[in-house]
Amino acid sequence: MDEDAFKQTYRDLNARPCVFAKAILIRCCGCRRSQKVLLAEREAIACLSPGGEQRCRQLLTALRERALFALKLTHLAGPLPHGKEIRVQCGSYLGLRELLGGEPEDLDTLMQAVLERYPTADQLPYGEILRAITHFQPRRRGRD
Numbered sequence: 001m002d003e004d005a006f007k008q009t010y011r012d013l014n015a016r017p018c019v020f021a022k023a024i025l026i027r028c029c030g031c032r033r034s035q036k037v038l039l040a041e042r043e044a045i046a047c048l049s050p051g052g053e054q055r056c057r058q059l060l061t062a063l064r065e066r067a068l069f070a071l072k073l074t075h076l077a078g079p080l081p082h083g084k085e086i087r088v089q090c091g092s093y094l095g096l097r098e099l100l101g102g103e104p105e106d107l108d109t110l111m112q113a114v115l116e117r118y119p120t121a122d123q124l125p126y127g128e129i130l131r132a133i134t135h136f137q138p139r140r141r142g143r144d
Helices: 003-013 021-025 050-066 082-099 107-117 126-135
Strands: 034-039 042-047
Touching (some): 021 042, 050 082, 082 107, 082 126
Antiparallel strands (some): 034 042
């Protein structure tokens, strides 16, 4: 399957991709509103909630912008490299969860609880979240 055909088929099958898909795929977190999509031996995550996807997208966009310094970047001109995106997604999840006392584990429930406590992204305590992003280290691949 050529890459263009794959991308078109992927868009057809996964019209609403989850913005925290990388974190879910590496099992950093889980979400009750997500669904695994399999295509040509590849995995993707779809969001089953239009409102939830928009909420997560807005929050993750704000977190990416604030995390640039912590990621040792000066500006964001497109998608983050894979490793840095993993750090933002997993670190943000862990930092937000810590803000709420370690609960809840489900990403959708966590996002709802965060927005109840901090109604806008500007009100989030970024210092604590950025600390979690900075300290998050993805698992290293083992040597064969």
